[in-house]
Amino acid sequence: MIAAYLVLLIPLIGIIFFAVADSKSDMGKINVYFNAICLLATLWLAINVLNQGTILSTSKAFLVDPFNVYLIVLTAFIGLTTSIFSAPYMAHEKEIGKLTDRRLKLYYTMYQGFMLAMYLVLTTNNLGIMWVAMEGATLATVLLVSLYRTPESIEAAWKYFILCGVGIAQALFGTILLYYAAMQIGDGSNALLWSVLYTNAQQLNPEILEIAFVFLLIGYGTKIGLVPLHNWLPDAHSEGPTPMSAVLSGLLLNDALYAVVRNKMLVDGATHSNIAGYLMMGFGLLSFLVGALFLHRQKDIKRLFSYSSIEHMGMMTFAFGIGGSLATYAALLHMTVHSLTKSAIFVTVGHAAQIAGTQRIEKIRGLIRTQPQVGWGLLIGTLAIAGFPPFGVFTSEFLVLLATMHSYPWLAPLVLLGIGIAFAGLFRHIQPIVYGEKPEGQLPVKANLWPVIIHLGLVLWLGLSIPGFLAHWFSQATVLISGSAPL
Amino acid sequence: MNIEQTDFYTQAILSMAALIGLTSFLMLGQSRLLRLIFVFALQGFLLTLTTSLAAHSLHNPHLYISAALTLILKVIFIPWMLRREVLHMNIHRDVQTLKNKTFIMLGGASLMVFSYYVLHPIVQTTAPVMLNALAVSLSVVLLGMLLMISHRQAVAHVVGFMSIENGLFFAAIVATKGMPMVVELGIAFDVLVAAVLFGIFFLHIRSSIDSLDVDLLNRLNEIEK
């Protein structure tokens, strides 16, 4: 359990450190160190879970089970690789005069703050704390979105703030309702503890839980970026610094979905009707299709990929909604591979935008000829995110399709349509970006592409074969969520 | 259920619920910002009262802390900040005309009914007072959203946002006798940070569009031109 505390403690120290540190110091590197240590701590935690199974802290405040342990490691991992990417990236931004030292300091402080919030969302056993941490994540990132202080970035941040704030307030209402339902069957002090609620799920009042779930879904769904609650997402992704987009897409959305699924498990236990599943399927499919359509008319490369995130989150939500072991397994896997791939893409996108000096798609051309590593990284990342094997995204999409075909065959054509449209939407923009002759005056930038290589390598690995321990966690989590193991 | 059969606490809670609901309506109909802020502070004060009442009646001392936090944050700090902002921007004399004011008010009323309707299934399992309290808090949440939808000033948005928060608090206190302490503190912390951030944002927005009208924040859109 010490490991879990350590995981929380390190970013907390990080916040304090950056808050008081001298802004002249090499903060990028220090940020990497913090994240690296944190990753080690999460690995320790993971090993503990691997050996002992589910860990519940003595105060029952923290819970680490197969469902969240891999997400914790993933969070730390993406946090680390993104920080590796962000060090030279932010230095470059400072060089070209977009940032000052003070804002850089703010950036690193908030980076650690965001990481803390993420870890807290994942590790806490208390649904109330989960909400607090979720809101904390919004608060930590909102200033990062407006870091450049351009009118657009301020607008984006404001929308992000208001929409997510209002949205997450709904989640709090849902949590209160949940608490209210739990109060009726037990004592108040433990009534928000997920582990307690989960064991007593059958006794909870189904009507209240259904209503609560609506609020929770709308609330956390805003953060997931479910259509029509998604409107903040592309703005925030496109206007903030790119490392921020990477962690938003890779981590925040995942964690919001995690929160929804945790709550869905309770609702499923209580109601037996599949109302939660249907709602999630509906939202998921809608987001998936609308997100895919949005891809087509994008002019900004980061907006493009943020819509792709909406689309993928839609697919995961849909898959969790289907229920069933296959779909759940697929969704869990998809969470992992989407985070890895999307953050890798944002890294390359960040470099691409720096190379071209703009985020406008029609200005970025001939990347492969300008800087082959970035161009290939972007192209292969896009292929991976579009669901081409042997990358892991394919595996999950494959399973989702099969599960859809199995449970709701009439929805399968829609899913198929969505994947097709999304693919076309991505590639019609990416192809001209990476291919072709390089335009005048487009020069390579200093870039560290190891995060991309590592991420895509991992996604490739997951596509070819899922390592034993991860498979074990996935299937345990699947059992936990859907009640049965995959095949 | 007849109100005379209930204890004093319940009666008081119900009255508070009614008052809070009323303040929400008042806010919805307000077109002057300063008055809006005042009503918001009033709502915060009512909430503080409710919390203390609950703390007293239910012998739940940590609710006093909540009450104090509410008082500081929502009755004093945020209204003060907003007021300063409004005065600074010199928009306190502006009268923002609401389109379809009657329509909005009617909508607000039907939202209240709707809240009862939605929460009705709960009645079978709980005391009706809870239903009332929850319904009022739900309608406060919804009215808060409606307020944000209908008002164009960023200040009004903050007020709406905070009043949603008030509704939630009310629900938490009345229906569930307060959340666990750590959660309450966390929420209060979030509200504080949010309030600070709002302050920062007012500054930024002002410097970027020289106004606090959110309708002017529409650069980022997907509409084909």
Next chain:
Amino acid sequence: MNWLIAILQGALFIALAPLLAGWLKYCKCRLQNRKAPSLLQPYRDLIKLSNKKPVVSDHASWLFITAPYLIFSATALAATVVPLVVVDLPTSASADVIVMVGFFAFARFFLALAGLDIGTAFGGMGSSREMTISSLAEPAMLMAIFTLTMTASTTNLSGAIAHVLNEGLVLRPSFVFALFALILVAVAETGRIPVDNPATHLELTMIHEAMILEYSGRYLALIEWASQLKLMLYGVLIANIFFPWGISETLNPKDLGYGLVAILGKLALLAIFLAIAETLVAKMRLFRVQEYLSFAYLLGLLGMLSHIILEASR
């Protein structure tokens, strides 16, 4: 013995081909009130050509020189497949009717290439037209023949003819269609009026002649002979498939003699009909030919369908 007969029959086929051409010309001249050349004139022409020194264009490649040999051998091979006086030939077994059509295609392929080889406008024109017409004619011919082969349930020509012969006189609607289709195709493929005119060198109308414009000497002889062979081949096909009576079924010399007489008679008659038709009908425009051939194709198809629907239905 069988093989010997088959080879002899093939040789006979090749030898008789110019005679048929001569006879046709003779009939036509008589019908048109002209003085006819001798029946043996085509032989004389061939001998004359083969003894001449051939002149070949500078632009010609090896293909131009090789093509006549290939064209002639392919046509000759096709001829050995078709029973002339006797059925049950081993050559028919080694190459059935589809292969026969394949030989035609082979010959045509090289003829058209030879037309293109010199690089003149005429050659290209001839090749283009030839390929157009044949690509419509070939399927029509296959359809007509398939009607027969499906009736006989064999694609072996000897077998099919023997089958028709043994069945006696059966009136088959499909055969009527197939007969007409085959006649139409034969006219088109052998370059007779109304599709082509073997006697003209007018650029707007000619097809076959345009391709072989540059040939001379023995090469021209080979190609001329091959086209005479082709004419005879179609004649024999029509005669022996639809009117097989008289063809020998044994290797008995008497039967063989009868068979020879029979086929000569049938061919002579056919040639007269063709001459009459050529005298009466005017040549049609090139772009009318497609309608003509589509009609043939349709007839072939109708023949096949009527066989399947009317005659073999269960």
Next chain:
Amino acid sequence: MILFSAYLAVLLSFASGLLALIIKQRQLLQSLSNYSFNNLFKNQFQQQAWVDKNLEIKHFPAFLRQAVFILLGLSGLFAVIAGLGVLLSNQVITDQIPLGLPWLPWHIRFDCLSGFFFLIIGIGVFAVSLYGPGYVRSYKEEQHPFASLGLFTGLFVAGMLLVLLADDAFMFMIAWELMSVASYFLVAFQHEHAANRRAAFLYLLMAEVGALAIILAFGVLASFADGFTFDALRESKLSVTWSSIAFILALLGFGMKAGIAPIHVWLPEAHPVAPSHISALMSGVMLKVAIYGLIRFCFDLLSEVQWQWGVVLIILGTISALAGILYAMMQPNLKRLLAYSSVENIGIIFMVLGLTMIFMATGHPQLAALGLLAALFHAFNHALFKNLLFLGAGILQHQTHELNIDMMGGLIKKMPQTSLLFLVGCMSISSLPLFNGFVSEWLAFQTALQVDVLDNGVLRSLIPVAAAALALTAALAAACFVKVFGLIFLGQPRSHHSEKAHEVQNKFMLAGPALLAGLCFFVGIFPSTIIHLINNASGQLLGQTLPNNNALSWLWLAPVSAQQASYSPPLVLIAALIAAGICYGYFRRNPLTTVRRAETWDCGFGGLTPRMQYTSSAFTMPFRRIFEKVWIIDEQIHKDMKGAMNQDVSAVHYQLQVHDHSWPHIYAPIAQGVNDLARQVGRIQTGNIRTYLGYSFTTLVLLLWLIS
């Protein structure tokens, strides 16, 4: 052993791809070799000298290219060995590889059907690897890095081989998509042209949609089975409706890859723009993998074949065959023409497969075996000659820098060897006797002629129509390839480039096509060699072999019975040789008649110029008139006028463009629809935060209302 060589083939192709990646790491290798020779293998001066020489900056790229293609060639060789091994021993080998999903390792199954396609791929890859080093030398390293070309070629081949080995849906799809993606990169290899990018995009998009359809098809089966292994899928019990849905999905998916009309549009775009040896692999080999998929899915996985499916295949096949060859005829671009001709050939294969299905479903498995024989044989033949022709086109492009056949001409004298090889390809594809194309067409006709055994009136009349269409297709193909060969090699050079062209220096570039041409001829003469192999495959797949096993003698080909039909290519060859020999001898006897060369007579016209020759569009003009409705013809004639009153014509400009009907009628509306929809959807993002809040509010209220 057999499986080992199959694995080896896969691994070698991977290895060749990875090897290509080190082209940029020369210095690393140099230091590595220095290190190892100094420390590990001391005193091995000869080897060291050899290694050092190859690592020199001058030799290294050439050396590496050689090495990469040698590995690729070995991969092809082992694929052939594995394929032949399994076909001759007639066995089924299964295995598992611990990759894939945790509960589903990759299942491997290597049976005769896979083996046969292994053979096809192996031959194609081997020929390409002979050809490749010479061809890719012309690419400039900065513009077209060899690393990506080599890498994706290796992956492409490996993907194709893995598709054949797959025995579960998951691995199948991975391999399938690996094949698609790798070939996508190859299509996009010369990405500086916008047309290439567009083609690549279209290709990948359609590959993706097709793959999704295949996944869904597997999904249908899997929902009635437990598990994704093919063994489990075989056991699934489906109603006719569901199995028909699965069939349609599979047809969509595999058909899209195979290039069946009207979902063929990617094919004429993508094949021409890839490097020629890749076009050869894509057209010659990859399309066959799609055929394999369809056969595997329909005959193996779906337990019951329905005759209606056969009808669908026949109709689609007929349309593709006719449309393919007609479109091919109109193309002035050689590789585009060849690509359309692939559509035609795939159409023929589909048509014959349809016949097979009908016979299978109506209880005539022996005839079904005949049909399968014809289909597989044609697939094999098409692989040979299409590969050959694409490689030939590559040589032409390499030597003349042209692909427009209107710009060539007279090359038979400049490039005699190439022209001979190309002629063999043209003759095979035109299905002339003595070559392989004819044999498979002959078999197809034989299959169609068995229609008498059927009871169903619809089928009895449909199949003859299809046979008629097949005959028409063959005749049109001959016309088309007369045009191709005639315009490219014969006549006079039409452009400066072709006038200056000369034979390729690198003899290996000719060796690949020569191998294929030799096989075309060999198989045309001794078809029984291949038929014997296919017979084993159909024995395993359908449980039936040919009705007449005597067909397998080397001399005679009589698949049904000797009475019904027989063909003996060796005898025909001998007879042809004798006939040609006799007349050659006879006519050459007179020494006075040696050939005299002279100016072209041309009706005495004189002054012949290359511009007077027939062009591609002139040659096909009659066809254009006859089949007018098949194309969208955009013919424009502009006259430059001059002189008094502008009455005299000084110059005439003629422009002809021929378009595919499927664009404006199928694809453009879809693209337009998606765009419109996207624009409509875009409207919800107004940029106004109050609207956004309204969405949340409405959603909340709606959901609450819904729930209560």
